[in-house]
Amino acid sequence: MDKTKILLAHGSGGxxxxxxxxxxLVQSLSNPLLNKLDDAAVFESKGKTAFTTDSYVVNPIFFPxxxxxxxxxxxxxxxxxxxxxIPKYLSLAFIIEEGLDIxxxxxxxxxxxxxxxxxxxxxxxxxxxxxxxxxxxxxFINTAGVGxxxEGLDIxxxxxxxxxxxxxxxxxxxxxxxxMAQREGLNFKTAVESDCAPLNGLITDMLKVCPRIxxxxxxxxxxxxTTLNEIAGQSQVGIELNEESIPVKPAVGGACEALGLDPxxxxxxxxxIAIMPEKDAPAVLSAMKAHPYGKDSAIIGRVISPNxxxxxxxxxxxxxxxxxxxxxxxxxxxC
Amino acid sequence: xxxIEEFRSSQSGRTLLEYINKRSTKPARFMEFCxxxxxxxxxxxxRQLLPPHxxxxxxxxxxxxxxxxxxxxxxxxxxxxxxxxxxSFGDLLRVPSSRQSLLEVRAEGADVRIVYSTMxxxxxxxxxxxxxxxxxxxxxxxxxxxxxASVIQARNQGLANYYVMSIHKITPxxxxxxxDAGETRLSGIICPGHVSSITGSNAWExxxxxxxxxxxxxxxxxxxxxxxVKSLVDQVEDATPxxxxxxxxxxxxxxxxxALKIMDEVFDICPANWxxxxxxxxxxxxxxPEFAAFDAEKNFEIKxxxxxxxxxxxxxxxxxKGTRTPLECKLFSKVCTPENPVGPCMVSSEGTCAAYYHxxxxxx
Numbered sequence: 001m002d003k004t005k006i007l008l009a010h011g012s013g014g015x016x017x018x019x020x021x022x023x024x025l026v027q028s029l030s031n032p033l034l035n036k037l038d039d040a041a042v043f044e045s046k047g048k049t050a051f052t053t054d055s056y057v058v059n060p061i062f063f064p065x066x067x068x069x070x071x072x073x074x075x076x077x078x079x080x081x082x083x084x085x086i087p088k089y090l091s092l093a094f095i096i097e098e099g100l101d102i103x104x105x106x107x108x109x110x111x112x113x114x115x116x117x118x119x120x121x122x123x124x125x126x127x128x129x130x131x132x133x134x135x136x137x138x139x140f141i142n143t144a145g146v147g148x149x150x151e152g153l154d155i156x157x158x159x160x161x162x163x164x165x166x167x168x169x170x171x172x173x174x175x176x177x178x179x180m181a182q183r184e185g186l187n188f189k190t191a192v193e194s195d196c197a198p199l200n201g202l203i204t205d206m207l208k209v210c211p212r213i214x215x216x217x218x219x220x221x222x223x224x225x226t227t228l229n230e231i232a233g234q235s236q237v238g239i240e241l242n243e244e245s246i247p248v249k250p251a252v253g254g255a256c257e258a259l260g261l262d263p264x265x266x267x268x269x270x271x272x273i274a275i276m277p278e279k280d281a282p283a284v285l286s287a288m289k290a291h292p293y294g295k296d297s298a299i300i301g302r303v304i305s306p307n308x309x310x311x312x313x314x315x316x317x318x319x320x321x322x323x324x325x326x327x328x329x330x331x332x333x334x335c
Numbered sequence: 336x337x338x339i340e341e342f343r344s345s346q347s348g349r350t351l352l353e354y355i356n357k358r359s360t361k362p363a364r365f366m367e368f369c370x371x372x373x374x375x376x377x378x379x380x381x382r383q384l385l386p387p388h389x390x391x392x393x394x395x396x397x398x399x400x401x402x403x404x405x406x407x408x409x410x411x412x413x414x415x416x417x418x419x420x421x422x423s424f425g426d427l428l429r430v431p432s433s434r435q436s437l438l439e440v441r442a443e444g445a446d447v448r449i450v451y452s453t454m455x456x457x458x459x460x461x462x463x464x465x466x467x468x469x470x471x472x473x474x475x476x477x478x479x480x481x482x483x484a485s486v487i488q489a490r491n492q493g494l495a496n497y498y499v500m501s502i503h504k505i506t507p508x509x510x511x512x513x514x515d516a517g518e519t520r521l522s523g524i525i526c527p528g529h530v531s532s533i534t535g536s537n538a539w540e541x542x543x544x545x546x547x548x549x550x551x552x553x554x555x556x557x558x559x560x561x562x563x564v565k566s567l568v569d570q571v572e573d574a575t576p577x578x579x580x581x582x583x584x585x586x587x588x589x590x591x592x593x594a595l596k597i598m599d600e601v602f603d604i605c606p607a608n609w610x611x612x613x614x615x616x617x618x619x620x621x622x623x624p625e626f627a628a629f630d631a632e633k634n635f636e637i638k639x640x641x642x643x644x645x646x647x648x649x650x651x652x653x654x655x656k657g658t659r660t661p662l663e664c665k666l667f668s669k670v671c672t673p674e675n676p677v678g679p680c681m682v683s684s685e686g687t688c689a690a691y692y693h694x695x696x697x698x699x
Contacts, residue, residue, distance in 0.1 A: 184451045184455075185455075186451065244345065257555075260371070260684060260685070262378070315378070315379050315380040315557075316343060316344075316345035316348065316379070316557065317345060317348045317349065317352065317379055317380060317381065317384055317557055317561075318345070318349065318380075318384065319379065319380020319381070319383050319384050320380065320383075321377065321378070321380045321383075321694050322693070322694055322695075324692075324693045324694070327672075327673035327674050327693075
């Protein structure tokens, strides 16, 4: 029996499953609720509770700046945090393809533990399934998360108001380009790392200086452009951006240029869009810049009354054009 | 400053625009040949900043858009053959043929893969010795050398399961065809940048010499395009058509001789079927007889169950000739959208219809 690979028996519910759970998962993710190994985690909650879930099927599973495990924790922590919730408990479910190296799984679990520690969340329940070779792509992870919303916060994509300021917490498109470069073996002069990170610490600092933040979102798939279009639609307002203010790393800009992509449509995993009354923007911006995950923050535009549901962008030449939603898959150009 | 920012300086751009607006007095109609230019012009908002008497038309320079339905039908037929893996570049997978797109046949179980370079396709062939890997060679002079290189590499490595379905096209003949047709009364042409980096700017000398039209080769940044428009305006105002190059950092007069040599080694010039234009002699590239072992057309029996047909009402053919704009198409943005593209000009990220759809909306 190959002891270095995941076998179907690891998902059978027998001794190997038990060993996998106790040796690899519980040991690394240990906390009182998980250690009980009951069928459900039982905890008390009061006040407004946020609950979210997401599945991670990224290819490749290891990439510059992170791996699928870190991504699974950060993604769910961020989905809770942008609602103003303080993330507390996560579930963790693996679907593993038979034959995955156990060392790869260990590496992923180590990253999950590190990301959970940084975010201050506990993995309190989980599940492991193993499927035949070819029925999954190495490993899929599902995480669900619970967080508690402090009194007085009201953050929603529907809350943007005319004259609000739009801030982003850093450079756009890093994650998508890091993944694409790794996946396709593209070598650029400057390596691009994923921005994958838990943002609850940064968001706590922002809410400390301005509990009146109207909207927060993490611009993941579809990038900045698609997320802002969703907000414009939910709030029935226009959003006008200034292209020159939007931070993009030169390496990401260069890669996008070579591939025929627009960084405003490329995915991020460690960035926030925040929309708040204009008068609060300077204080929020300086709180963001003081945090390591927000040092490149910038005010990139404002909410307007005209053109409800649409996002427009002022080009460096001074023209104003539509910034539409992404349609279809991002594909590099042919020539 | 870096290699991109230098060519996007907003201050220099505004100075150029001021010059163009002052200098231009005569009505002018400029065609950007290349789809990459169309997208850049929309993305930077250049159209709305030019004087109203300057009209910018989009040309045929999108490799996906000019691929004929009949050629696509052949590719779809190949994808259905047992033991075949089809590889191609991105957008082509979404283009509807007479009946289906490659994405749709993939969903039905065909092995169709997107690759980023021909070397990826060669690797797939190496890893799947029991399968036959067909690379769909699409594009202009820009991509043809890399495909030629892959054929040579396959030969040198003795790869017996790698084939190329060549639907490559070359650009000067189609430019001549559009000018000869005389359907669009043009004042000047923005010549393609990437293509010219291979062919050399000399390939376009016939435009001012034989057709007495202004012409300039452009890169893809805002300043590249504005320099070109400035040059075209100067040529029109002075009535002195000439070949100008505002992309000299990438384009030499003689082009990339190494790339041209390898193209010539592998490909013969042959007729090609251009969507909306038809079969143009001497405008396509097919594998030379000595590379017949790698030629998909010669090694597979391509059977079409029904004759090819264009979607009724689709104006893509007219749009790539610059005789109609997407706004004149009854299907545009109603039936034909990026989510449900009817014609290739809406599919391709460099297609004119997609550019109009994404960037052309009116702001109140």
